[in-house]
Amino acid sequence: MSKQQTAISKWEKTNPRAMAVRTLEKVRTGSYSNLELNAMIKQADLSERDIHFMTTMVYGVIQHRLTLEYWLKPFIKNPNRLDPWVRELFMISLFQWQYLDKVPKRAVFDEAINIAKKRGHDGIRRMVTGTLHAMDRQGLPDTDKITNPTERLSVQESLPIWIIDLLVEQYGVERTEKIAASINHAPAQSARVNTALASVDEAISDLEFEGFKVTRSEVSPVGLRLENGHAASSHAFEAGLITLQDEAAMLMVPSLEIAPDMRVLDAAAAPGGKTTQIATYLDATQGGSVDALDIHDHKVKLIAENAYRLGVADRVKAHSLDARKVDDAFENETFDRILVDAPCSGLGLLRRKPEIRYEKTLDDSRNLQKIQLEILNAVADKLKVGGRLVYGTCTFVNLENDDVIQKFLAAHSNFRIAKSMVELDLSIVDEQQLIHIMPDQYGTDGFFIATLERTEK
Structure with missing residues (x-):
């Protein structure tokens, strides 16, 4: 059994650097960084401070991997032949040395050598020791x-x-x-106030009472930025006063211009952030409702759970359904408004999911465009004349954004672009009335939004 496959030892569980190495090994084989990090933290025996240190190393290495590999290359003849865990040990060592000012170089080197000795054999310890000292002597x-x-x-x-x-x-x-420089900045912890249960001022008061530092969003009037605590563990979250959502993602729903009695379709809804945002505009006593679709049963359950926590379950109906087969469930029905938060390459999320930069290709965007158009084509006939359809993605690839809209309009002369609504004074709407928001502007995810109106049958 190779070293990288061995069970996690007791000493590793108390060592944030060793656990960071373990996490990065898993991410390199295809695991999602956030899920793997959470799983490793649960297995570890670390203080809050060490958990933060481990998290910083994991995300730091993923964000800067091409730079770190460039620095390592001159000192290792065949870097691809290194045991995966040894390679990741070099990655965390270089990251600490070059990016973490408060960690002394001696501590970085000593800890790396100690991990090499405990997890490997004497030959690996000597190789790691010699390589680190050569880097220090010769410079990167x-x-x-x-x-x-x-x-x-x-x-x-x-x-x-x-x-x-x-x-x-x-x-x-x-x-x-x-843009490239901004992508490697740490993402802000952001939340949307659930106006179905609380005003923005009430939510801020509750969070500040809990010890959070709260800043109002520059992007959305219902958005907040939070520091000094974990938002998902707060009373405000548990009570449904807030939900976690990026500020840019909050921009889609207002462009629907929803009235309380409308029927809305959320065509690709999980985990329900925008579904529950739609629900805040609706009144079940007036017949207002939102039908939320997702292809996976467990995600449909998640939508329902979020709706319940946020107190809007009375106006949310979650369905297990591929939006491209919308006629299977809604053959003779139409909607006042439709939201298509389309499956996409996700490159606007690089701050939060840094590993996807190494996984995606332009071919992925080409293939996704086909799916995006299939969804739009399927739901278009479900929109009432005069109704609004808002399309959005969390990517900056034109193939999945502007090009999709132009191809859709070329095939649907009964639709036109309408002005997307931006409630605050932001420079993100182009001359075609499409929204492009990039990570370097307001520190949010990258996002694209187009608002379409059906003009005739």
Whole structure:
């Protein structure tokens, strides 16, 4: 049995660096970073401070992996032949040394050598010791000396070249540099106030009483940024006064312009953040309701649970259904409003899910465009004349955004682009009335929103 497959030992469970290595091994084999990190934290025996340190190392290595690999390459003849755990040990060591000012270099080196000794054999310990000392003696290679500007930016910001090329094509070199740098900033902890149960002022008061530092969102009037605590563990969360949601994601629902008595379709709804936001505009006593669809049963259950926690279950109906087969459940029915938060490449979420930068390709976006158009085509006939359909993605790839809208409109002359609603004074609506919000603007996820109106049958 190889070293990376052995059970986690007792000493590792008390060592944040060793547990970070374990987590990164799993992520490299396809596990989601947030899920794997949570699973490892549950197995560990760490203080809150060490959990924070372990989390910082895991996300830091994932965010900066291309840079770290560039630094390591001159010192290891065949880096791909290293045991996976040894490779990740070098990654966390380089990250601490170069990015964490408060961690002394001696502690970084000593701890790495200690882990190499305990988890490996004497040959690995000697190799790790020699490599770290060679790095210290010779210095790390300077990324500024990479002559190709695209490759240089790719290595410096740890973004694959195809993403750099795409951003340059869409935004130009100078803006791309700002976007790329912003992606590696830590994401803010954001929440949406559930106005079905509380006003924004009431939610802020409750959170501040619990010890949170609360800042109102610059992006959404119902958005908050929270510090000094874990929002999902708060009384305000448990009582349904808030729910976790990125500020940019809060922008889709207002463009629907919902009245209390409307019937709304949320075509790709899980985990229910936007479904429950839609529900805050509805009144069940006036016949207002939202039908929320998802293809997976367990996610449909999650939508229902969120609706119950937020006190809007009386106006939410969750269904296990592929939106492309909407006629199977709603053959002769129509809706006043339709929301399509489409499945997408998710590149706007790189702050929160940094590993996806290494997993996605442009072909993924091409394939996703087909699915996105299939969903739009399927739900289009379900919208009443004069009704609004809001389409959105959490990506910045035009193939999945502007191009999808243009292809849809070319095939549906009975739809037109309507102005997307932005409730605060933000510079995110283009000349076509489409919303593009990027991570470098307000510190949110990247998001695209288009509002369409059905003009005739």
